[in-house]
Amino acid sequence: MKKLILASGSPRRKQLLEQGKLEFSISTSTVDENVDETKPPNEVVEELAMRKAKDVLLRHDDSIIIGADTIVSINGQILGKPNNETEATEMLQLLSGNDHDVYTGVAILSKMKTVLFHEKTVVSFWELTNEEIIQYIASGEPFDKAGSYGIQGLGALFVKKIYGDYFTVVGLPLARTIRELKTFEV
Template sequence: MIILASNSPRRKELLRLITDDFRVEPAQVEETVESDIPLFEYPKYLARKKANHVFQDGHSNDIVIGCDTGVFADNMMLGKPKDSDDARRMLKMLSGKIHKVITGCCIISKKKEVAFSQISEVEFYPLTNSEIENYINTSEPYDKAGSYGIQGKGALLVKQICGDYFNIVGLPVALLNRRLQEFC
């Protein structure tokens, strides 16, 4: 059985492009990173942490997939905003610039463990204060890294992307599918 160690509705929907035969068991871990981990390795580190937790917590006979997505700008990882001020700050930081979206994945079974990352780049249009306020007033920014969701109204902020669209949503579907084949 495949276990998705995430409660993200977007990841559940995207994993269904690969298989309908999976269960969800969210990882209950603190999303902290050791100080010696390089910045762009954070998502892979957290994906491994989540997958290992679920694997060791009663799913050692299953294939467990852990994931984490980070938005990176100005040498920082932007997480989910704490409040509207934090969302506003992040959106202003991303306005008119290119940033990286990195999704880390880890697949664990009894036989092996594979961890990998996918990187996509997103360029935002220069945003007016009014555009930022209108977007903040939707419910979208508050549960998404970097304060936006490209699959929703956040698409209106995006000038262009380079890389895997699904990676930006939160799951690099094609790459994950190829890596899962190593476990069959």
Template sequence: MKKLILASGSPRRKQLLEQAQLEFSISTSSVDESFNQTETPDQVVEQLAKRKARDVFLRHEDCIIIGADTIVSINGEILGKPNNEEEAKEMLCLLSGKNHEVYTGVAIISDEKTVSFHERTIVSFLPLEESDIESYIGSGEPFDKAGSYGIQGLGALFVNKIDGCYFNVVGLPLARTVRELKNFQHLIRHRE
């Protein structure tokens, strides 16, 4: 049986795979996460997920690797993780009172095959007051999250509704990922 490796240091992705009761380890990728601004959000997340998974696969060719990447898109503009407070504030102001899309790309790689896909969830934000934004930025939560918010944390207070997979917004479309892993079923070691 092959080991399953998550090519991500995200505590949220780790928690989701644990929730699915999969036995896995973690090996983070160090790839450049820049992308071509002319590509569509679904293309960007799938390419970045593949890039991350391949990077880890080169170090663990006898394993099955899961790579993932999440971005937020509004009006065709792709929002990644903010670099500072000013960028976080700009992103949250942009999302305030509007719908946006969250895309997560997933790539599963073994020496036998590669599967990649993406999920899209529409998230509707309530109108945010400047004090809401300032307080949220002060919490430190926005800085390692696409679009400057985490739906599983204090960012949940900004969300009016979602259309699609909640776990996709957290960072890994869990049901779809586990279904795709069934294609590798004979290779994966499960918890006893």
């Protein structure tokens, strides 16, 4: 059986694959993650997931590679990871009291086969106070997360409802990923 490799250093994706009882290793992708933000969000996450998986497949061509990427989109605007407190504040203010879309793209590659898909989950936020935003940013949690929040951490306190797969918001639609891996005989 071929070795399974996660093309991500994300501790959340690692944890999800472990939750799925998969045996895998990690080889972090080093690709440029800049994209054309005028493209639809589903295309952006699929493109980034594919770039990451292809990059790692070049180094491990006898393996099955999982690449993934997650973005937040509101009113057609893509929110990536914030670079500083100001960006995190702006993103959280934008999400406050509104619905937004979270997309996770997944690319599963081997030399012989490619599967590419995305999942979308709609997340509804409570109205946030300035104090809540300041305290959340002070926690440090927003800085490695698309849209400046993590649903699996303190950011869960902002979530009013979700419509779709919770794990898509965390960073990997686990059930669908496992089903797609079965087609690779994993």
